[in-house]
Amino acid sequence: MNAVVVAVLVMLVLSLCRINVVFALIISSVVGGLIGGLELVETVKVFSDGLGGGAPIALNYAMLGAFAVAISRSGLTDVAAAAIIRKVHSKHQQSTTLWVKAILLVAILAAAISSQNLIPVHIAFIPILIPALLGAINKLELDRRLIACVLTFGLTATYMLLPVGFGHVFLNELLLKNLTANNLAITAGEIPFVMAIPVGGMFLGLLFAIFVSYSKPRTYKQPQDINESVGTTSFNLKYIITSLLAIVGALVIQLYTNSIIIGSTVGLIIFAFGGVFKPSQSHDIFTAGVQMMGTIGFIMISAAGFAEVMKATGAIDTLVNSVSTGIGQNQLIAALAMLTTGLLITMGIGSSFSTIPIIASIYVPLCMSFGFSPLATAALVGTAAALGDAGSPASDSTLGPTSGLNVDGQHDHIWDSVVPTFIHYNIPLIIFGTIAALIL
Numbered sequence: 001m002n003a004v005v006v007a008v009l010v011m012l013v014l015s016l017c018r019i020n021v022v023f024a025l026i027i028s029s030v031v032g033g034l035i036g037g038l039e040l041v042e043t044v045k046v047f048s049d050g051l052g053g054g055a056p057i058a059l060n061y062a063m064l065g066a067f068a069v070a071i072s073r074s075g076l077t078d079v080a081a082a083a084i085i086r087k088v089h090s091k092h093q094q095s096t097t098l099w100v101k102a103i104l105l106v107a108i109l110a111a112a113i114s115s116q117n118l119i120p121v122h123i124a125f126i127p128i129l130i131p132a133l134l135g136a137i138n139k140l141e142l143d144r145r146l147i148a149c150v151l152t153f154g155l156t157a158t159y160m161l162l163p164v165g166f167g168h169v170f171l172n173e174l175l176l177k178n179l180t181a182n183n184l185a186i187t188a189g190e191i192p193f194v195m196a197i198p199v200g201g202m203f204l205g206l207l208f209a210i211f212v213s214y215s216k217p218r219t220y221k222q223p224q225d226i227n228e229s230v231g232t233t234s235f236n237l238k239y240i241i242t243s244l245l246a247i248v249g250a251l252v253i254q255l256y257t258n259s260i261i262i263g264s265t266v267g268l269i270i271f272a273f274g275g276v277f278k279p280s281q282s283h284d285i286f287t288a289g290v291q292m293m294g295t296i297g298f299i300m301i302s303a304a305g306f307a308e309v310m311k312a313t314g315a316i317d318t319l320v321n322s323v324s325t326g327i328g329q330n331q332l333i334a335a336l337a338m339l340t341t342g343l344l345i346t347m348g349i350g351s352s353f354s355t356i357p358i359i360a361s362i363y364v365p366l367c368m369s370f371g372f373s374p375l376a377t378a379a380l381v382g383t384a385a386a387l388g389d390a391g392s393p394a395s396d397s398t399l400g401p402t403s404g405l406n407v408d409g410q411h412d413h414i415w416d417s418v419v420p421t422f423i424h425y426n427i428p429l430i431i432f433g434t435i436a437a438l439i440l
Helices: 003-016 021-035 040-074 076-090 094-114 122-139 144-161 166-181 190-213 237-257 260-273 279-313 315-325 331-349 352-369 374-386 396-405 413-439
Strands: none
Touching: 003 021, 003 279, 003 315, 003 331, 003 413, 021 040, 021 279, 040 122, 040 237, 040 260, 040 279, 094 122, 094 144, 122 144, 122 396, 144 166, 144 190, 144 374, 144 396, 144 413, 166 190, 166 352, 166 374, 190 374, 190 413, 237 260, 260 279, 315 331, 331 352, 331 374, 331 413, 352 374, 374 413, 396 413
């Protein structure tokens, strides 16, 4: 009856029953708080106090949404979408169709990878680019669950492996600093090497999704008005150039200031000076960005409140300690137990970035007591933190794909995004995270 376990299970059951994720988080927070020994009033207060921790994340998403809206107005995303759609409409041979499918999947994967570093808009590109491609996806009869898996892989595996952009934050600012703060001897150059093994497991999961799970055609209703104008749209070269300059400017400023908000603001200023939108229209741009990313922002805020309640109950420490006392000195069982525990924690909090500070202080001394090497310890902490990010109802890595794939109401968040990504990524992460812990 550990509060974390019960709260996460309640949240998952409610989500699987198609209850709104925000409602599921609120209800599971109250249940977890009461089971953890908090009074109802105290639980509500802790939850409310914790909401403030999600405010910066929500503002980040709002600014990213505004930046993505400006990119959309420049016509840059339509250029890519139009090229793909023209290819789909002009070719009908089976061999050519396979190539078009491959090109489309590679393009979507490249966009997801680039969103973490080269074009640092995170998930904000999805509700801009993916709806423009739904007509092509429908015509090719691609399973949208496969598209969700491709997007989630690009969003998650990238920050776990590449120390640039969001990966710099995860690998260096969070994972490395929290490991060294707990007296673990490891360097920045060793972290990507360590994480390459669990990411390799995710890549195998992606291949399984492509060639086995979702390889069969799936038919969707094709609305008459979807993407009919894309492909015949005229593009303004000046706007395209401005868009590229804004992306570069936003990336440089974000890396220099380590602030998504400042980087996005600079990008929007470049868009305004380039004539993509007038300064007087900045209110409309920001409002559209909030509308696009608002739901995700509220879920992240609610997840911050949930995390605060779980920490206040002390149930996370209790869960880890109870697991560690019942596994003896068997490293295999210890690794599996720690990764499974990390899965429960991250699925509840919904963010691997927020999970690292919580578990690093507990896992590092625990790993040392089991005789794990510094590299193995880093693999366990990093993998345990990332577990659940792909596959959590409250994770932006699943919410983002849903925001683009469900614009016509034919893609369910839980059954078409969360469940597929959980199966294809969390299971390989546990297996390959354990392998990394045993061989490093």
